[in-house]
Amino acid sequence: MTSAAPTVEVGKSTYHEPTGFSKTMGGIKHFARKRTFGFIAGLFCVFIVLVAIGAATGILTPYDPTAVHGADRLLPVGSYSVDGTRLYLLGTDEFGRDVFSRLMKGAQLSLYFSIGVTVFSMSIGSTLGLMSAYFGGKFDLILQRVVDAVQTLPLLVLAVALVAILGAGIWKGFWVLAVLSIPRPLRVIRGSVLSVREELYILSAQSLGATNNRVMFRHVLPNVMAPMIVLVSYAVAITVVTEASLSFLGVGAQPPTPSWGVMLTGSGQAYFQTNPRLALLPGFAISSMVFAVNMFGDALRDELDPRMRGT
Amino acid sequence: MQRYLIRRLIFMVPTLIVMSMFTFGLLRLMPGDFITAQMAEARGADQAQIERWRRELGLDRPAYIQYFRWTGGLIKGDWGQSYWQNEPVLKVIRRTLPTSLELGSISILIGVMISVPVGVLSAVKQNTWMDYLGRSISILGISIPNFFLATLVIIYGARWFGWFPPQTPQKLFEDPIGHAQQFLPAAFILGAALSAQNMRLIRTTMLETIRADYVRTARAKGLKESAVIFKHAFRNALIPVVTLLGFQITITIGGSVVVERALSVNGMGRAFIDAVPQRDFPLVQGILLLLVGVTLLINLLVDLSYSYLDPRIRYG
Numbered sequence: 064m065t066s067a068a069p070t071v072e073v074g075k076s077t078y079h080e081p082t083g084f085s086k087t088m089g090g091i092k093h094f095a096r097k098r099t100f101g102f103i104a105g106l107f108c109v110f111i112v113l114v115a116i117g118a119a120t121g122i123l124t125p126y127d128p129t130a131v132h133g134a135d136r137l138l139p140v141g142s143y144s145v146d147g148t149r150l151y152l153l154g155t156d157e158f159g160r161d162v163f164s165r166l167m168k169g170a171q172l173s174l175y176f177s178i179g180v181t182v183f184s185m186s187i188g189s190t191l192g193l194m195s196a197y198f199g200g201k202f203d204l205i206l207q208r209v210v211d212a213v214q215t216l217p218l219l220v221l222a223v224a225l226v227a228i229l230g231a232g233i234w235k236g237f238w239v240l241a242v243l244s245i246p247r248p249l250r251v252i253r254g255s256v257l258s259v260r261e262e263l264y265i266l267s268a269q270s271l272g273a274t275n276n277r278v279m280f281r282h283v284l285p286n287v288m289a290p291m292i293v294l295v296s297y298a299v300a301i302t303v304v305t306e307a308s309l310s311f312l313g314v315g316a317q318p319p320t321p322s323w324g325v326m327l328t329g330s331g332q333a334y335f336q337t338n339p340r341l342a343l344l345p346g347f348a349i350s351s352m353v354f355a356v357n358m359f360g361d362a363l364r365d366e367l368d369p370r371m372r373g374t
Numbered sequence: 375m376q377r378y379l380i381r382r383l384i385f386m387v388p389t390l391i392v393m394s395m396f397t398f399g400l401l402r403l404m405p406g407d408f409i410t411a412q413m414a415e416a417r418g419a420d421q422a423q424i425e426r427w428r429r430e431l432g433l434d435r436p437a438y439i440q441y442f443r444w445t446g447g448l449i450k451g452d453w454g455q456s457y458w459q460n461e462p463v464l465k466v467i468r469r470t471l472p473t474s475l476e477l478g479s480i481s482i483l484i485g486v487m488i489s490v491p492v493g494v495l496s497a498v499k500q501n502t503w504m505d506y507l508g509r510s511i512s513i514l515g516i517s518i519p520n521f522f523l524a525t526l527v528i529i530y531g532a533r534w535f536g537w538f539p540p541q542t543p544q545k546l547f548e549d550p551i552g553h554a555q556q557f558l559p560a561a562f563i564l565g566a567a568l569s570a571q572n573m574r575l576i577r578t579t580m581l582e583t584i585r586a587d588y589v590r591t592a593r594a595k596g597l598k599e600s601a602v603i604f605k606h607a608f609r610n611a612l613i614p615v616v617t618l619l620g621f622q623i624t625i626t627i628g629g630s631v632v633v634e635r636a637l638s639v640n641g642m643g644r645a646f647i648d649a650v651p652q653r654d655f656p657l658v659q660g661i662l663l664l665l666v667g668v669t670l671l672i673n674l675l676v677d678l679s680y681s682y683l684d685p686r687i688r689y690g
Binding site: 339357 | 389401533662
């Protein structure tokens with residue numbers, strides 16, 4: 064009779080490294096505890112995203128944001144339409160359009176625009192920055208001189224010139240800003256890659272025969288993720304303001320598009336004495352969104368930058 | 375040092391040439407020129423008329439000939455004639471640049487006056503309520519767009535003080551009070567945003583220098599705390615701050631378009647934004663190239679100031 068095999072496995076740890084969902088949740092909990100303000104700002108960003116989705120699907124906007132109601136011009140906050148069928152939570156503008164619906168639709172536009180510009184400029188900018196630093200040489204030299212030259216002009220000045228010449232409009236504004244936003248991530252990522260490139264693990268990967276693509280995307284890229292995440296938050300904040308500025312100057316989104324910048328410059332400026340809410344509401348919307356993104360970005364930076372830990 | 379200076383000045387030439395091609399090419403790549411911009415308003419001119427106008431302005435020539443004409447003029451000190459304003463580009467710049475310089479320098483001064491004490495205090499008293507207050511205000515400052523701040527000033531200036539932004543330019547020597555009323559709100563609006571950026575940077579760099587060995591040495595040899603903070607920590611924190619300030623000078627000269635528009639200040643930013651939709655190529659090119667030149671010079675000055683701030687930095 065043979066004895067039963069021992070059931071105790073020796074040397075196997077009972078501790079499991081948290082993975083997937085629980086690890087993410089743990090990270091969020093830690094972040095919320097340590098950087099409460101940043102966490103609240105992050106929640107606010109999520110809230111804006113939800114509002115934008117609600118506006119896009121029309122679930123949250125009570126009325127059509129561009130529908131004109133001639134009888135309901137410039138109604139104050141919380142008033143009913145003349146025929147008594149509609150409740151205007153934040154009143155109406157000079158065309159009798161529901162300000163509440165317009166603000167929400169504006170959130171959607173602002174968010175789509177800034178995320179789109181950021182995704183485009185970050186992916187192109189960081190890829191170019193990565194290649195520029197990794198390969199060096201003539202490619203790097205020429206690219207950096209081009210970036211130097213473009214950066215001698217303020218972003219807003221160049222954007223205004225380009226959009227105005229191309230003919231005002233939201234899509235032209237989008238592509239101009241998307242292209243003009245490339246140099247910043249390019250610079251920052253290049254700087255980070257320059258230092259990562261000298262690390263021993265890069266050399267060991269190369270000497271194991273890894274291809275350039277593999278080294279760049281599997282070894283270098285993950286190690287410059289921290290500055291990239293922070294850059295994304297700043298890029299979103301800057302783009303929201305720049306889009307609104309373009310609209311304010313009359314070269315971005317055109318009326319009746321419910322862009323926050325258009326609302327502020329159009330009815331906001333015309334009726335600033337009698338109906339200041341028409342300027343104040345979109346202004347507060349822009350400011351609070353940018354404030355939340357900046358606060359969240361700062362907290363992320365403190366969390367991800369090892370030098371800032373413990374502060 | 376001299377050799378460094380000469381080398382830097384020589385290196386500016388290719389950048390200026392590239393940027394002159396860039397601004398020139400950009401405008402030519404876009405659809406439409408001055409004549410088409412005018413035609414949109416005044417319909418009915420016949421084709422022969424249009425051709426004659428084009429020829430008078432030299433717009434019928436190939437682009438490269440137009441480019442060499444323009445740059446040839448630049449070398450001789452002739453920046454061309456503004457189509458829209460109907461006067462030499464240099465004259466328009468001479469009229470509007472002082473306004474922009476004044477607005478820019480006052481706002482940078484305001485920015486520095488607010489940001490230095492608050493930034494230093496925020497770093498020295500790290501993680502106290504003063505630090506949190508300073509940081510929150512500075513994030514708020516960079517989050518409120520210029521034009522919203524300008525709108526707030528206009529709304530509440532009228533409501534509370536009966537103040538309206540003067541609609542016409544007020545000259546400093548003819549009407550000093552009207553001049554101040556026009557400039558100070560604009561300068562304050564620009565300065566508030568600049569101070570917010572400075573404050574964050576001063577705090578971050580101060581936090582690093584304050585922990586440096588030389589600061590401990592300064593304390594150990596019994597220096598007064600104020601001398602330790604300002605002579606040792608702050609001076610060494612200045613290098614990134616000066617870099618940012620240099621950057622801000624160009625931004626305020628060219629980038630104050632929004633505030634100039636909102637508060638009716640007739641600076642260069644205003645002239646620029648009015649010239650663009652008119653396809654006033656000579657004026658747009660002139661202002662853009664001037665901005666490039668100013669940026670290059672300021673970058674040089676910033677680099678030179680490094681060796682003054684940190685004597686270890688030597689150029690040779």
